[in-house]
Amino acid sequence: MSERLHKVIAEAGVCSRRAAERLVASGRVRVNGRVVSGAGSRVDPERDSIEVEGRALPRSAPVRVYLALNKPRGYVTTLSDPEGRRTVADLLGGVRERVFPVGRLDYASEGLLLVTNDGPWARRLMAPSSEVPKVYLVKVRGRPAASALARLRRGVMLDGRPARARAVRQVRSSTAHAWIELTVTEGRRHVVRRMLRAVGHPVLRLRRIGYGTIKLGGLAVGSCRALTRAELERLARSGQPTAERSPT
Numbered sequence: 001m002s003e004r005l006h007k008v009i010a011e012a013g014v015c016s017r018r019a020a021e022r023l024v025a026s027g028r029v030r031v032n033g034r035v036v037s038g039a040g041s042r043v044d045p046e047r048d049s050i051e052v053e054g055r056a057l058p059r060s061a062p063v064r065v066y067l068a069l070n071k072p073r074g075y076v077t078t079l080s081d082p083e084g085r086r087t088v089a090d091l092l093g094g095v096r097e098r099v100f101p102v103g104r105l106d107y108a109s110e111g112l113l114l115v116t117n118d119g120p121w122a123r124r125l126m127a128p129s130s131e132v133p134k135v136y137l138v139k140v141r142g143r144p145a146a147s148a149l150a151r152l153r154r155g156v157m158l159d160g161r162p163a164r165a166r167a168v169r170q171v172r173s174s175t176a177h178a179w180i181e182l183t184v185t186e187g188r189r190h191v192v193r194r195m196l197r198a199v200g201h202p203v204l205r206l207r208r209i210g211y212g213t214i215k216l217g218g219l220a221v222g223s224c225r226a227l228t229r230a231e232l233e234r235l236a237r238s239g240q241p242t243a244e245r246s247p248t
Contacts, residue, residue: 013117111208135210
């Protein structure tokens, strides 16, 4: 059955669909030995031989990988960086499959990052309509008053539309700063930092501790682990996408 080439590449776990489109457009994909660079090119994944950057795309279904990574600060959430900065790929040396991160944590942020080679699963998790709750532990400058927390729950205007915290509470505080736990369901760039800046409490440190029903727990900084079958099933029961193949 004929399918779009970039879709076949993404669903083989090589990269996202957008990245696959760029690979095709730049002439780094061959089909049956010939370079294919046209947008919308179609292939039969059961019959055609496909090579991406010189590596053959397996015709059999790949082993699906679902990982939790505790990203440190000072790493870019990408697999390569033209500026030569450290990337999350540097933390995945023991992973043989070609995987990619689900969403992003910015350079100065840390904590839970999901990593997979299951493109459809990742896209459904990141889709705005999924409204997956993401939980952050945030150190902010100053001590937010109850009115500031209430304003976060009501929503602050960013780019002409409101950004709301599904839940927010102060965990602990000192005279100079406070730690708060904040849950959001949207994925606008730097949304947590921008929300807190809008209520007068700039972020000093930001750690993601939950993604849907998956928790960071005691995973060591810089380490990764496979998600368990139970974790993936809980995620699916919560209304989020089902993994294609759950680990044992």
